[in-house]
Amino acid sequence: MLIKELTEVPGIAGREAQVRSYIKDKLVGEDLGFSLDAMGNMYARHKAGDTPHVMLASHMDEVGFMVMGYDPGGLLKFAPVGGIDLRVVVGKKVYVGEDKVLGIVGAKPIHLQKKAEQNKPFSRQELFIDIGASSEEEAKRKAKIGDQITFATRTEYINEKVMKGKAFDDRAGCTAIIEILKSKPRINLTGAFTVQEEVGLRGAGVAASNVRPDLAIVLEGTTASDVPESPEHRYSTTMGQGPAITLMDRSFLANQHLNKRVAELAEKEGIRYQFRRTNIGGTDAGRIHLVEEGIPTIGLSLPCRYIHSPVSLLNMDDLQGMIDLVKTILEDIAEGGFPLGKNY
Amino acid sequence: MDLKKFIASLSNTPGISGMEKEVSQKIVSTWETLADEVEVDTLGNVIAWRKGKNSNHPPIMIAAHQDEIGFMVNEIDKEGFVRIEPIGGIDPRLLPGQEVVIWGREKVLGIVGAKPPHLQKPEEREKAIPLDKIFVDCGEKKESLTQKIRIGDPITFNQELEWFNENVCTGKSLDDRAGVASLHQALLELKGTQPEIDIAFVATVQEEVGVRGAITSSFLLKPCLGIAVDVGFAQRPGQEKELSIEANKGPALGIGPHVHPDLFSRLQGIAVENDIPFQMEPSPHPGGTDAYAIQMSRCGVATALLSIPLANMHSPLEVIDIRDVRRTGKLLARFCLQADVEFVEGLTCL
Numbered sequence: 001m002l003i004k005e006l007t008e009v010p011g012i013a014g015r016e017a018q019v020r021s022y023i024k025d026k027l028v029g030e031d032l033g034f035s036l037d038a039m040g041n042m043y044a045r046h047k048a049g050d051t052p053h054v055m056l057a058s059h060m061d062e063v064g065f066m067v068m069g070y071d072p073g074g075l076l077k078f079a080p081v082g083g084i085d086l087r088v089v090v091g092k093k094v095y096v097g098e099d100k101v102l103g104i105v106g107a108k109p110i111h112l113q114k115k116a117e118q119n120k121p122f123s124r125q126e127l128f129i130d131i132g133a134s135s136e137e138e139a140k141r142k143a144k145i146g147d148q149i150t151f152a153t154r155t156e157y158i159n160e161k162v163m164k165g166k167a168f169d170d171r172a173g174c175t176a177i178i179e180i181l182k183s184k185p186r187i188n189l190t191g192a193f194t195v196q197e198e199v200g201l202r203g204a205g206v207a208a209s210n211v212r213p214d215l216a217i218v219l220e221g222t223t224a225s226d227v228p229e230s231p232e233h234r235y236s237t238t239m240g241q242g243p244a245i246t247l248m249d250r251s252f253l254a255n256q257h258l259n260k261r262v263a264e265l266a267e268k269e270g271i272r273y274q275f276r277r278t279n280i281g282g283t284d285a286g287r288i289h290l291v292e293e294g295i296p297t298i299g300l301s302l303p304c305r306y307i308h309s310p311v312s313l314l315n316m317d318d319l320q321g322m323i324d325l326v327k328t329i330l331e332d333i334a335e336g337g338f339p340l341g342k343n344y
Numbered sequence: 345m346d347l348k349k350f351i352a353s354l355s356n357t358p359g360i361s362g363m364e365k366e367v368s369q370k371i372v373s374t375w376e377t378l379a380d381e382v383e384v385d386t387l388g389n390v391i392a393w394r395k396g397k398n399s400n401h402p403p404i405m406i407a408a409h410q411d412e413i414g415f416m417v418n419e420i421d422k423e424g425f426v427r428i429e430p431i432g433g434i435d436p437r438l439l440p441g442q443e444v445v446i447w448g449r450e451k452v453l454g455i456v457g458a459k460p461p462h463l464q465k466p467e468e469r470e471k472a473i474p475l476d477k478i479f480v481d482c483g484e485k486k487e488s489l490t491q492k493i494r495i496g497d498p499i500t501f502n503q504e505l506e507w508f509n510e511n512v513c514t515g516k517s518l519d520d521r522a523g524v525a526s527l528h529q530a531l532l533e534l535k536g537t538q539p540e541i542d543i544a545f546v547a548t549v550q551e552e553v554g555v556r557g558a559i560t561s562s563f564l565l566k567p568c569l570g571i572a573v574d575v576g577f578a579q580r581p582g583q584e585k586e587l588s589i590e591a592n593k594g595p596a597l598g599i600g601p602h603v604h605p606d607l608f609s610r611l612q613g614i615a616v617e618n619d620i621p622f623q624m625e626p627s628p629h630p631g632g633t634d635a636y637a638i639q640m641s642r643c644g645v646a647t648a649l650l651s652i653p654l655a656n657m658h659s660p661l662e663v664i665d666i667r668d669v670r671r672t673g674k675l676l677a678r679f680c681l682q683a684d685v686e687f688v689e690g691l692t693c694l
Contacts, residue, residue, distance in 0.1 A: 118436065119474075126581075130508075159483055225463055
């Protein structure tokens with residue numbers, strides 16, 4: 001299954017090669033033109049004659065860690081790459097390096113803690129990764145400084161609709177682009193699989209400069225905070241309510257005319273949708289819409305609970321809804337119904 | 345059954361305190377092929393007998409607990425989120441982002457969630473998330489979820505045992521299924537031999553909530569002496585060295601108020617004679633293991649404690665070295681074959 005395999009491939013920012021080749025394998029034979037830029041962004045170009053050119057962008061990288069050093073007993077020291085709340089790291093399985101060496105994040109047993117220690121999160125200095133090595137030499141043979149570390153989470157359904165897994169942010173977006181490219185829409189389309197989003201939206205601007213599309217649609221996994229202990233007006237998105245049209249985030253204020261048409265199309269086609277309602281987080285849209293003299297950009301988000309943690313939840317109906325909505329938008333552009341002018 | 349297969353099978357089976365049945369059944373079916381007789385007592389303790397030449401003598405009891413820490417379903421709220429109650433001592437800081445299984449009418453997967461970090465105030469982020477703010481998310485609404493699970497259902501970590509290399513593995517509940525596995529190893533080593541005194545190998549229940557299975561099983565067995573096998577803290581950074589033992593250095597022989605000095609010396613002597621590596625574990629506070637209950641059973645029982653080094657105790661990813669389990673089993677078997685009436689009587693001689 002595409003999303004299962006794609007989310008289980010390791011690929012932190014700067015180490016997207018395995019993800020890239022997996023995606024390319026899935027698209028070979030679809031009559032697409034592939035190219036790669038110096039940062040590692042990959043483009044899959046679909047040609048459809050004299051039509052506007054749309055870029056779909058999703059990032060390949062995921063949050064993870066990097067091997068920083070060793071302790072004399074053979075444990076690994078590590079540091080996060082991307083935004084991870086270190087409180088969710090303890091007691092989890094990870095894979096180290098491209099060969100996926102099994103590791104676990106250990107911590108002091110409860111029996112040896114003082115009561116007050118339990119009120120304070122573990123600090124990075126207290127955490128280590130155990131790869132079962134009994135000496136520094138053995139550890140050095142199995143894990144090199146700079147090796148990537150990713151969560152060892154398996155992706156699977158936990159009920160009829162919902163999957164658990166890591167890296168839905170943003171391999172779910174990559175999955176959507178693959179499906180959309182395969183459907184061969186009647187419009188010039190470039191699938192841009194970007195790099196280094198999690199360390200500061202670093203690949204997307206370069207991608208937009210290379211593609212120079214008439215419209216960009218960013219497909220992202222986003223936070224769904226529809227869980228206990230959080231107030232409803234801070235939910236941002238709700239899982240199971242369909243793809244979310246981004247109103248704004250920390251990096252981007254959406255074009256209202258474009259958003260209005262997207263909502264109209266969703267209603268017309270009976271595709272369930274919602275709005276992404278908070279200004280938290282940044283996405284590739286933040287870079288893309290500022291490229292050159294500005295590129296019209298739409299942000300579509302998939303609600304994921306517990307994003308940036310070892311295991312998040314995604315409703316597969318939401319993903320299908322996003323794919324359907326993008327196809328509808330592309331068809332509307334081909335028909336000339338979509339407002340592509342400079343009318344902010 | 346091969347020791348590595350046995351330990352994996354035990355570790356992967358759910359069995360929180362008070363709900364050990366599935367684990368018990370695996371132990372019974374495996375030990376039936378190795379023991380002369382296997383029985384289960386009222387509380388659920390599994391007792392496997394190796395009959396001795398002198399079957400009138402009270403038996404030697406060797407105990408390791410089969411229960412694991414975990415949770416119980418406490419509430420299913422109106423949105424379908426599950427609140428949980430811990431069974432045994434668990435650091436709540438380990439829980440966010442953990443995968444769990446709720447063993448209801450059917451097996452339900454869930455993940456442990458908490459308030460998203462970006463909605464927490466800066467001062468909240470500097471604090472650990474307490475247990476009462478934590479919940480299990482099964483991605484389902486209450487209406488469908490309550491068809492599958494109900495209040496009181498047990499919850500375990502969703503972990504399969506995995507090997508780092510040929511000797512070191514990680515999994516849940518190795519505290520104290522590693523101990524049970526060492527009893528299994530002893531049974532394997534005793535194949536084709538007959539000890540002097542009856543040996544009762546006991547996989548006890550409800551240790552994690554107060555050594556309860558050891559209380560009833562030692563009352564039932566009236567043992568002449570008892571050895572508890574549990575796990576000890578393998579050394580890791582940030583741990584007090586004196587409270588830790590080392591992986592791959594053999595079983596740790598406990599020494600302290602709950603260990604009879606002569607029994608300790610005998611175990612130490614046997615380890616030396618048989619080239620079995622061992623280490624010392626000073627334990628000034630008796631408690632926390634089955635030895636505590638066995639020692640105070642009826643009119644008092646001479647007890648000893650063996651600890652298998654284990655890292656990340658009471659976490660979903662406990663780590664052991666199988667060589668330590670094998671050595672512990674070997675030491676137990678050697679002890680069983682050498683224990684005679686004279687030695688036992690000597691334990692209460694002035």
